[in-house]
Each structure stands twice: as C-alpha cells, then as structure tokens.
Amino acid sequence: MARTPEGKRRSSRSRSGGKSSPVRIAFVIDGLVLVTAVLALAITLFLRPDARDWAIKSLAYGWAPVGLWLGALIFGLRYHTKSIARQWQWWVTAAAGVGIIIGVLSFFHPGFGVFADVSLGGRWGTILGGAPLSLGIAKLLIIAVLTPVVVFPKRVGPLYARAFEQVGQSARFVAEHPLLKRFRGAIAQKLKSRTEDAAGDSSAPEAITELTPEPSAVDPTVAAVAAVADGKPAQDDSPAQPEVIPGTPADTRSELSAIDGFVIDELSLYAEPVDPDPVSNPPWLLPAADLLTDPEPVESNEEALAATARLIEDTLASYGANVTVPDASIQSGPRLNRFGLDPGWLTDDKGGSDDQQDGDGGGRSRVRVQAILARQNDLALALKTPTIRIQPTIPGESLVGLEVPSLTPRRVGLKEVVESQAFVDCAAKGGLPVAIGLDIAGEPEVLDLAGLPHLLIAGATGTGKSVCLNSIVASLLVSKSPDEMRLLMVDPKGVELTPFDGLPHLAAPTVQEFKGFTESLKGLLSLMQQRYTRLAEAGARNIAGYNATAERRMPYVVLVVDELAELMLAGGREAEANLVRLAQMGRATGIHLMLATQRPTVDVVTGLLKANIATRIAFTVASQTDSRVILDVSGAEDLLGRGDMLLLENQSPQPRRVQGTFVDDGEVSRLVEFWRDPSQSRPPALEVELDEEEIDGEEIVDEEIDDADTDDLESEDDDAGDEETTDSESE
Structure with missing residues (x-):
C-alpha cells in the first residue's frame, strides 16, 4: 500500500528527531561542563589571591586571545577532529598571531596597581616582546616572517624569493645613484678635513671633538653659569665668557649645560692635587633667627576645651554611646584640638548587655568603636563645625581620637619651629633639618632629610603645597x-x-624648561656615579663616613621640583626612570629629592616612585582616590586647607596631622639678601663657583679664592687666575 506524502514527511521527521536527540543531549552536557569549568575558575581566582596574582603576572590581558584560541581548539577537537588534522597549518598560523598580540601587549606598562611590576602582556609577553622596544619589535617581526615559511613553504617560498630579489635590485639602484655617490664623497672629504684639523691641534684633548656653537645658540642658563665663573653674579644679564676648565678646551665650555659644567667642575677637581698649604678662608656665617618673623602669641582656652569635652560626652550619650573624655587626653594645636574618647559600658534596659550577658543577666560590654565612628556627622552638627575627623585609635593609647577645628586658630611661623630644640639638635648632628610645622599637640615636627631620604608633597591648588616647599x-x-x-x-x-x-647654594639658576630638567637629572646621575667611585676609593659607605675623614668634604645636593606633573607628562618613562634611579641610589652619595605636585594621579605619582619615596605629605585633595594615591589611605579629602596636612613616614604606620609652617615673601627676601651680602666671608660669585665644583666631588681648590668682586683686590684676582691656568697646563 502506497504512503501519502504527508505520511512520508511524518516518518522523516520521526527518524530525524530520533537521530538528533543524542546530539542535543551531548550539546547540553558540553554546555554544563563549560559553565561548571568557568564557575570553578572564577571561584578559584576569587578565593585564591596567589592564583589570581599568578594569572595576572603570567599573561595579564594576554589571556583573552589565548582563551579564544584554546576554546576554538577544544570545540574543533570535540566536533571536527578531522578538519583540525587537515587544516593544522592555519591553526599554527593563528597561534603565531596570538603570540604576536601578546608581544604587542608587553610594550605597555601601566606602572600602578597589579601592573606595577608587569606589562599588559605579563611575563610571558615580555619573553615574546618586552623591552627594549627595538628588540621586542624585531622578535615579533621574526615570528611574523618565519611562520608562513615554515607552515606554507611551497606557497610562500617563491613569494619571499621574488620579494628579496626586488629588494636587492632596489638597494643596488639606490647605491649606484649619482646623487648618493656625490653625497658620500662630500661626507668622506668632510671627515678627512676634520681628522686633519684635530691632529694639527695639539692643545685640544682627544676626548672632546665638538665645534663651538654660535653665541646666539648658547642657552641662557649656560651663559649665567659662565658669568658666575667669571666673577659676576648669576642674575647678571651682561654677556658672559666661557669658563676654562682644567682638562677641557675653552671653546667647548659654552656647549655644556649648567649641571653638566657643574659635574665637570667636580671631576676636574678630583684630578687636582691637594695644596699642602691652602689659603685659609673664614667660615660662613649662618643667618640669625631674627631675620624671621616672630610667632603669634598662644592664647589659653582651657575652659572652652573643657566645655567642648562635656558637649561631646552628652552628644554621644544621647545616641546610646557612653564615653568619657579625660582632661589629660585633651590636646590643643594651632588649628585643631584633639579629644581622647574612652568608650564606656553599654547596658540594655534590663541591666544586661546587648552583645554579651552573664548567666544571671547582669553582664556588660564596652561601647564599640564602630558605634562612635557612625556618629561622626551627628558630632559635627552638635559641635557646629563642617568637618571633624575620628581616629579609631590614638597611637600609644587606648583611646579614640576626635579632631575638631579650633575656635581660635593661629598661624605657625617658621621661627617657632627653627628655634625648637628638635631643630637645633638635628642641625648639630650634621643632618638636613626640615621644619614641617606643629603637630596636633603643638609640638614641633622636624624631619632630617638626610635620613628620609626623599620627600613627596601633593595637594590641590591653594592648599599650602608651594608654601610648604618654600618653608622647607x-x-x-x-x-x-x-x-x-x-x-x-x-x-x-x-x-x-x-x-x-x-x-x-644654587648649583645652577632655577630651571624652568623641560630640557633643562632632563639635563639636570642626567647630570645628577653622572654626579652620583662619580661620588660612588670616590666613596669606594676612600673605603666609605656613605657621605657621612667620607666627610668624617676627607680633606675635601662633599656637600649634600637637594633637587627641588615644584610641579612634577608637567615634567612627568612631558618626559614620560625616561623622566620617571631617572627619578627612580636617583631615589634608589642617591642617599649614600648625599643626593636627595623634594618633589611637589598638584595632580596626585597614578600617571604622575607612579607606583615605582612611591615605592622609593616613603615619606609623603598630603594637603587637601579633591577625592578619596587622590588621597589613596598619595598616602595609600583616605583622609586627605577632609583636611581644612591652608597648611593642614597629613604626614606619612617610615616611623609611623598611619599618617599624622600637622599644621605646616608659613614663610612670607619678606622672610625669603631677607634670607636671600643675607647670603648675597658682600660682607660675607667670601664674595658671592666665587662662593658659587667654588661650591659648584664642590658638589660634584669634593672641596674646592682654595688657591683660586680671593675677593673677585672687590675693586681694590682686582689685581690679586688676576694673579690667582694666572696661577690656576699655569697649574692646569703643567698637569
């Protein structure tokens, strides 16, 4: 009996449905296995920080292309095994493409967070690409060129042969071009003439072969340093003559930047023998504290502080948090008052504790610190102040700290800290005393820059960052x-x-351009290496040990940068690398950094820079994110401004509150005029030159010293200059 078309279709559907049913089940099982594997991987990475760190440091973002390639391979092996065997060349080519992508990712280094030590391609990406950039690109090009030849030799081999043939013909055509021949001949003639000129000039050293630039091409900073060398003030605008450095031709001095000349001065000083009978110069006179403005008088407000303490107790008690404020815990500072809160006992209506009860129901427990922290806004409202700060624990005491703005704030003068015993003791020990300000208890905050050994200052505009830098x-x-x-x-x-x-004190006039900044960093790096050489020769471990026995002392060198953000964005990785190297190795040689910025972002205050500068100061910032960038904790966003800061250093695990010192323009002017006063022990111009040479290596040859700016001793200066020239020629 013949079947109708409809019956045939039903029969066909039934047969196909029965055949596809196992396939659907297999797809469901594969999907469940895939979801389970993904969830297991996610849970493992979430619960195991070591596994998560390994994954990030191994491949980082390179897991994305690797995962796609592996997923496609697993899918093919599961459902299309024969196609993978037939098309293995394309799978190998895809794997090479994945490797190239990972190598390209290795060229990018965020430098912060989990990527502080690795690139976006991880450690494996660094093997394929990595630094230096030229070598990484060369390795990726080798992979891109050799992979097609290995995988498709019959197809790609003839193409490569024809391509190399075309390249050879093009190179031969260019090499035989008449214009190129004339150009090569001109270069050869020029080199020959320069070689003959250099051989004929017996007075010029072989190490320096550059030509003298035109006077118009000399940088103003270089001209200023040359003017100082000639006995003129650094700020003089009159034309300057190049300085003759021992061992260096006079026509090359004008090409040197200020810091380069500074380094060369010290290196040349190392080569000079110590005069057995040097000219004795009177010591420098330090400025008296009377040049600074007298501090404001301190007003006593004990009654107001006691009333505020009772108000704090009553406010917290009204919210069920019983605390007491001992009178001994109240500390009054110039801008803030701190009250120590002793958590009391917390009981319920039945006489028992809310958290813990004894068997008879009469147990008690302390008020939780979290309950006090939760009432921060309520306390601010009761105290009629826009901002307060609560410390969970006052260091060294079992009290909760409550910092409240003072009703009678006063300004902290520099003289108040400079005259303190802590500042005097630090200076007497030979360190670099830095007057930071007064802490919340009114005690002077003095740091030794030689022991820090570097300082990073950050804060928004108008919060006191530049004033702090001037005070330091x-x-x-x-x-x-x-x-x-x-x-x-x-x-x-x-x-x-x-x-x-x-x-x-200035080694060179104030640098205002990025080019001068890079030259300064390179010069300081050269200076650092030469000082390490001197320390090794003297058997000293640091500058203090060297100066204890050396006839020529090494002065400390302090690099002060006011706005780091502009220079970091312009210099990029090169500027960061130079700063990090100075921060890592500069301490032993007496080179210290003071960096300030108003943009505390991760591209300016990088992870490497923070890791090598442990002492940091944060003024008021815009957000908690900026505060964490500087201090690794929040809190700087709630500061009062106008010198209110958080200071973080090695000795304190948590930042502490300090009111910074204030120095006005009049005080700065009086200090500068004091050091520029001609009645000092040595003339300013010669003092600058001698100390410049001293920075890069050691002390200065005192034979050269005499009053160069004094008219009646002008002839003596000429004789001294002639004697120095004769000595250098004989050497």
Missing part, C-alpha cells in the same frame, strides 16, 4: 652653608622658586 627650603638655608649643602631647583611655572635665585 628656607629652613635649610637657616642651618646650612653652601659648603655643606647645594640646591638644584626646577620650577616650570617660574614664580614659586625664582625668589631664591642668586643664592650661593
């Missing part, structure tokens, strides 16, 4: 002479540090 520089000028410390200042804005121009 002023405190160094009060305690250190140019024989003991030299300064190198970088100020891209050109208004914050320029008032210090003309100081004999």
